[in-house]
Amino acid sequence: MTESTLFTAAMILYFLAALLYFAFLFGRKDKSAKAGFVLAVAGLIVHSGALILRTVESGHAPFTNMYESLSFLSWATALAFVLIHLRFSIPRIGPYLMLIAVALMALASSPLMPKEATPLVPALQSYWLWLHVSVTLLGEAFFAVAFITSLMYLAARDPVKKDKLDSVSYRAIAVGFPLFTLGGLVFGMVWAQKAWGTYWSWDPKEVWSLITWLVFALYLHTRIVMGWKGKRSAWIAILGFLAALFTYFGVNYLLSGLHSYA
Amino acid sequence: MKSFIRFFSSVKLAITLLIILAVASILGTLIPQGRSAEEYAARYGGLAGVLIRLQFTVLYHSFWYIALLGLFGLNILVCTLARLSSKLRRARRPHVAADPKSLAASKVKDRIKRPGPLSSVRPETEKAFRAAGYKVRLTAEGGRASLFGRKRIAGIFGSDVVHLGLLVILGGAIISGFGGFKTQLPLKEGETAPSPDGSFEIRLDKFTTELYADGNIKDWKSAVTILENGAPLRTASIEVNHPLSHQDFNFYQMSYGFDWTTTTVEVWAKKKSDPAFLKKFVLKPGERAALGDAEGTEIFIRRFLPDFVLGEGNLPETRSFQPNNPAALVEGVRGGQRVFDGWIFANYPDFAQMHGAEGADLSFELKKYSAGQTSILEVTRDPGVPWIWLGCLLVMGGLGLAFYWPTWEIRAVLEESQGKTEIVLGGHAAKSRDRFDKEFAAVAAALRSKP
Numbered sequence: 273m274t275e276s277t278l279f280t281a282a283m284i285l286y287f288l289a290a291l292l293y294f295a296f297l298f299g300r301k302d303k304s305a306k307a308g309f310v311l312a313v314a315g316l317i318v319h320s321g322a323l324i325l326r327t328v329e330s331g332h333a334p335f336t337n338m339y340e341s342l343s344f345l346s347w348a349t350a351l352a353f354v355l356i357h358l359r360f361s362i363p364r365i366g367p368y369l370m371l372i373a374v375a376l377m378a379l380a381s382s383p384l385m386p387k388e389a390t391p392l393v394p395a396l397q398s399y400w401l402w403l404h405v406s407v408t409l410l411g412e413a414f415f416a417v418a419f420i421t422s423l424m425y426l427a428a429r430d431p432v433k434k435d436k437l438d439s440v441s442y443r444a445i446a447v448g449f450p451l452f453t454l455g456g457l458v459f460g461m462v463w464a465q466k467a468w469g470t471y472w473s474w475d476p477k478e479v480w481s482l483i484t485w486l487v488f489a490l491y492l493h494t495r496i497v498m499g500w501k502g503k504r505s506a507w508i509a510i511l512g513f514l515a516a517l518f519t520y521f522g523v524n525y526l527l528s529g530l531h532s533y534a
Numbered sequence: 535m536k537s538f539i540r541f542f543s544s545v546k547l548a549i550t551l552l553i554i555l556a557v558a559s560i561l562g563t564l565i566p567q568g569r570s571a572e573e574y575a576a577r578y579g580g581l582a583g584v585l586i587r588l589q590f591t592v593l594y595h596s597f598w599y600i601a602l603l604g605l606f607g608l609n610i611l612v613c614t615l616a617r618l619s620s621k622l623r624r625a626r627r628p629h630v631a632a633d634p635k636s637l638a639a640s641k642v643k644d645r646i647k648r649p650g651p652l653s654s655v656r657p658e659t660e661k662a663f664r665a666a667g668y669k670v671r672l673t674a675e676g677g678r679a680s681l682f683g684r685k686r687i688a689g690i691f692g693s694d695v696v697h698l699g700l701l702v703i704l705g706g707a708i709i710s711g712f713g714g715f716k717t718q719l720p721l722k723e724g725e726t727a728p729s730p731d732g733s734f735e736i737r738l739d740k741f742t743t744e745l746y747a748d749g750n751i752k753d754w755k756s757a758v759t760i761l762e763n764g765a766p767l768r769t770a771s772i773e774v775n776h777p778l779s780h781q782d783f784n785f786y787q788m789s790y791g792f793d794w795t796t797t798t799v800e801v802w803a804k805k806k807s808d809p810a811f812l813k814k815f816v817l818k819p820g821e822r823a824a825l826g827d828a829e830g831t832e833i834f835i836r837r838f839l840p841d842f843v844l845g846e847g848n849l850p851e852t853r854s855f856q857p858n859n860p861a862a863l864v865e866g867v868r869g870g871q872r873v874f875d876g877w878i879f880a881n882y883p884d885f886a887q888m889h890g891a892e893g894a895d896l897s898f899e900l901k902k903y904s905a906g907q908t909s910i911l912e913v914t915r916d917p918g919v920p921w922i923w924l925g926c927l928l929v930m931g932g933l934g935l936a937f938y939w940p941t942w943e944i945r946a947v948l949e950e951s952q953g954k955t956e957i958v959l960g961g962h963a964a965k966s967r968d969r970f971d972k973e974f975a976a977v978a979a980a981l982r983s984k985p
Contacts, residue, residue: 449933462926
C-alpha cells in the first residue's frame, strides 16, 4: 500500500459517498443516506491511513506543501462533516461537503501541485507546525460546513429545514471559531515569536486571518447581541468562509509575504 | 458623560468598527506596504502622493489605524463594563421568586400534579434539581414556594473574559510598541559583541550550516557563549525556531553571511607541456608561494571575489557577499615583475586564461575556497510578550466558557391545594438549547414518576 493508492481510494470513497447522498437527496430513501455515511467514514479512515503513511515516509507533519495541506484540509472537511452529522443528523449537507472533499483532493492531485515530500526548511522544523496548521485547517473545515449550511439555508424554502440549517451553521461556527482563533491566531503568534522574534508582523497571511476572525466576530455579535438570524447571518457566514478560503489559498498566489511555504 | 457611555457601549459602534477594521486591513494587503516613494509613483501615478499623505502606505502603523484600534479597545471596555454589573447581580443575587404565569410563558415548560402537601413535594423537587446537577435556591411566600436551579453560571461571563483578553492583548501591543526593541547583530566566529544595554556580552564560538543529503539547508546553528565582565557565564546553541533568552533579551538565528577578509583559497597549478607537473597551494589573498619551476617564479593571489561580475568600465567586482561565483586573480611574479596573470573561477574551471607569454603553458584551477562565516542574529526585547500570552489565554478560556459552558436555569413554583401540590416548571437556556430541552424533560419526568 502506498500513500497515493490510499489517497486515490479515499477520493473514490468520498465520491461514491457524494453520489449516494445525491441519490438520497432526489430519491428520499434513508438507505442511500446511511450507505453514503458508511462510505464517508470508510473514506475518512482510508484517508487517515494515507496521511499517517505520508508522515511516516517523510518524517514530518503532512502539511508542508500545497499538495499535503489540500489533502489534510479535505480530510478535515470529511471529519467535520462526520462529526456534525453524528451530532445533528443532517444528511442533506452530505452531498455538498463530500463534493468539497473530492474537489480538494482533485486539486491536490493536479499536475500543478508538487507532490514529492521534501526535507523541511529550517523555519518549518518545529512542533508548532503540527499545532498551528492542523488546528487552523480543522477550524476552516468547520467554516466550510457553515458555508454549505448557509448556502442551503438561502436556497431552502421549508421553514423547518431552514431553522435546522440556520442552527447547524451557528453550531459549526461555534466549533470553527475557537479552533481558528487557537490554531490560526494564538498558535500562529506563539510560533512567529519563536521563529521570527515577533508575534505579529502584519504579513498578508496574518492580516487575512485577522480579517477572517473579524468577519466571524461580526457574525457572533450580530447574531447573539442583535438577534440577527437566518438570511443576514447566512450571508456573513458565507463571507467569513470566503475570507478563510482567501487566507488559505489566495494569499499564497496573489500576495507575497513571510508565509511562502504553503 | 452619559452620552459618551451610551455611544461607546453600543453594539452598533462595535459592528461598525469591526467592518471598518476589516476593510482597512484588506486595503493594507492590496497596497504594498513600506516601499519607496518612487515605487508608489510608478505604480499609482498621481494618486501616490495622496496615499502616502494618508499613510495608506504604512497602513498598520498609521495614525488612523491605531486610532481605530484604540476606539475598538475603548468600545470593548465600555461595552463590557456596562453589562457587567447586571450580570454580576444575576450571578450573585438572582431573583428566586417567580410566578406561575410567567413560567408558563417560558420556551421550555411543564406542569405536574403531585399527591401530598407542599412540605413533602418541595424537598422532592429540590432533590430532583440537585440530582441533575443544579444549584438550588429557595424562597417561600404565602402558600407558594419558588425554586431556582442553575448550573454553570460562569458561562455568562465567557464573552467578558474574551473581551478582557482582547484588551490585555491590545495593552500588550502598546507595551511592545513603546518598550519593544529589535536589532540585527552580525557576528564573526570568535567575535564578541556587547548586549544592547551593555550588561553582558555574547561571543560567537562557531557557526555551522547543516545540509541534507540533497544539498538543501537543514539548519543553521550558532554556538555562543554569554559573558559577563569578560567571564564566561553559559554556552548555548541558537537555531532557527530555537532562540536563546538571556535576561530580557532574545537572540534569534536570522541569517548568515561570510567574512571574506578571512578567505583561504586552494589553487592547483598544471603545465600543459608536462602532464606530471601538479602543484597545490593553499594561500590567502595577498600571499605568495614558489611555483617550483626552474626559473624561480612565484605565484601570488592578488584578489578574491565571492560573486565575480564585470561591473562598470568592465572592471571586476563582486555582486554580493554570497559565494555565487567565486573567483581569484592569480599572478606570476619574478624579480619584482609580473610575468602573467588571470582570473580563475571555482564554478567554471575551463574559463581561466592566463595573460602574458609565460602563462601560456600554465593552467590554474580554483579548487576550494573557504571563509569564516558570520552569523546574523536578531536581538529583541519585548516586554509586551507576556501580556500577549496572558491575553490569548483569556480569549481562549472565554471562548470555551461562552460556547461550551452553557448556563442553564430551571425554575419551579409549587402551590398546594386540596392535599395536592402543583409544580409549574419553566426553563431557560441561551445556549445549547437542544441538550437543555432533553435535560429539562428528564427532570420533569423524574418529578412525575416519583412514587
